[in-house]
Amino acid sequence: MDGYFPIKNITTYTTNWTVLARIVNKPPMHTIKGSTHLLSIDIVDKNDDIIRCKFWDKAAEKWNEILQNGKVYTFSKGNVVVSNKKFNTLPHHYEINFNQDSVIEPAEDMGEISSQGKYEFVSFRDIKSSSSNTPFTVDILGIVRSVGPEVKLTTKAGKEILRRSIILVDDSNYELELTLWEPLTSLEFLDHAEHQPLIASQIIIRDWQGGRNAQSTSRSVIKIADKNNVKDKNRLMNLTSWFEQASTQNDSFKTMRQFQGSSSYDATQFTTIANVVDKLKGNYEFICKLRRINWRNKDNKLRLWYQACPMCTKKVVAEESTGSYRCFSCDDALVVPQFRFIFTCALIDYTGQVWANVYGDLGLYIFTCKSLTGDKIIGQSAAELSKMETKELKKIMEYDILHKVFVQTRYKCAQDYKIIGFIRAKEYNGENRHVFNVARLEPLNYANETETMLKEMEISYDRVQEFLGIIPKDGEIRKKQKV
16 A cells, blocks of 8 residues: 555645545535535545545546545545535545545455445534534534434425434533435434444434434434444544443433524523522523413414424424425425424422423323322323314313322322523513423432532531631640531
């Protein structure tokens, strides 16, 4: 391999170079601006440095038939240009344009060149807090927490496409939703990928529902992580060990969704409901009980769920003539809608009550969660409730939930919840109102909460003396005690 030019040294000032490299990414050739053909490949050398190569029109048609993904070639007679970071997110500052007369020849594979480029893994916490303008491209390494089913969508052009969602977590204690588009949706290992480490390379991060999520592109590579494709073995080992411990302890993970006007879930104030009601804005965390669900709006019409696009979760529009549903946010795609909850509920603690907005999966959790006796509070999903007659729905919904739970537990106790959310101003009929929005909801872990409170209550004998202004006599040995 001696005598070949290193990819990392390629610039617009270098000439007469020949690179020995492996093709590690070769998406299908595509057409842009009507009739212009473009073939774009990524190649990597023995130093794991990677660069993008492009072929246009007739050159694209010629080399698309010759070049094979994963094979090793020598590359020369190309034109080096500055890469456009709007379309090329590889770390190299340059890219190479090849034409029909460029010299690209097969080379013997000595096994010295990696079958993938150098991954630059970014933690989920850094993705959430990144100041980079979206969309931007990253490589991630995480543990698969759950894999959703394939969902079929129809584009405006009438083409059917498949979509699949994966929930990943990493040791920054955040979770990230990764949306896969076909053909990646049909990867065989996905059906058995839960709790396994996963590499997702060249994925796009976008703003979504006040937070961020990830989506695959034609250049994305998805694979199970192992010691053969992750060079930092310690990172992989630490990630898997962390997840095993987190699973054993039933740890909860922070979501990528953000508060209104806030860049982080971490900037919350633990308080009481009375204090939340008194404030005009801010992010808060408190412990409470669920009292009542309001399932009607001010016009006494049903307001409990809506029909949502399975891809973006926005409201779909029904076409009366065909009976089908269309999502304008997803390029007018024809979709099979999902029922998602949207309602207000009354939350109470020992200081007062607040009405809060609840959306989506949080609403599903409230409707299907169990009381301390194991009885489900309501027990139906939005889709199941939507099939009920109004009288039947009224019988289920119009009661004091807290009273029902008290009866279930023989007047002992109702389930406590830890709520995190934000309060914002909203104008209604010319009147400013302040509404609390639930961003995260989970049943209170009494053991963990008690341990936290005990730690906060710990004070030493020295601190008591210091607070009271008591100075010990000379020579007296003060023993630190917990009081």
